[in-house]
Amino acid sequence: MKIGELSKRTGVSIRMLRYYEAEGLLKPGRTESGYRDYDMAEVRTVERIKLLGAGGMTLPTILQFLACVRGEGPIFEPCDELRVTLRQQIRLVEERTEKLAQNHNVLTSFLAEIGEG
């Protein structure tokens, strides 16, 4: 399928699909005239990227995952690096959450100080 259809199927903009490719996350074939040609495997890959991205992962990080994921199954192949990356990412999310909690405290303190008025 061509890029427009993939975009509609996945809900990812054409711009981003091309960007994924530029970042090495996607490697579609090409038609004789140079159009990108995607198959169902790419659809699955895009879905995975979306999922991981929803986890706050950066594309380069996701790329690491994909190395372990290139397989066929709908589920990620266990892979040591994958676990390591995953744990790091979880730590990252936890750190951000803590920081946000601090921010929340600072702000609510202010609000209390100036009166709930």
Add this chain to the structure above:
Amino acid sequence: MKIGELSKRTGVSIRMLRYYEAEGLLKPGRTESGYRDYDMAEVRTVERIKLLGAGGMTLPTILQFLACVRGEGPIFEPCDELRVTLRQQIRLVEERTEKLAQNHNVLTSFLAEIGEG
């Protein structure tokens, strides 16, 4: 005092102090030769900016605060807009926190799926 000293006192880089000014958050005087000349009021302002920034506020947002803060006191002058901005900011932080929580779920689910190995 000159910018270098203010930087040391506040721990904010010279680069950022100039940036604050460019964004309208600081308005230091100038010596005859064109050097920025800060007084204690500016020191306090920078401290406030740091505090608000720690709350995840963006400089333009902080600028809105400063409009209510330009006074003398060490504490923010109650000001309607300030309260409104504050509440919006708190909402923003809460939304981000929620999103992070979702991210955390996605990631830990993955980890569980591939085995805690």
Add this chain to the structure above:
DNA sequence: CTTGACTCTGACAGCGCTGTCAGACCTTAA
């Protein structure tokens, strides 16, 4: 007066996307 430290302005770069526009080619249906 000389030297080193400080300051000035303006501009370029990077983070991680994401939209958009330009100019040109391809495809499909009428």
Add this chain to the structure above:
DNA sequence: TTAAGGTCTGACAGCGCTGTCAGAGTCAAG
């Protein structure tokens, strides 16, 4: 055949900072 719509590449922009560099003027101490 023609026109519309899809696609291609490459580049510019923006978000909100933050560092750094260049070229030039200033200040202080020796």
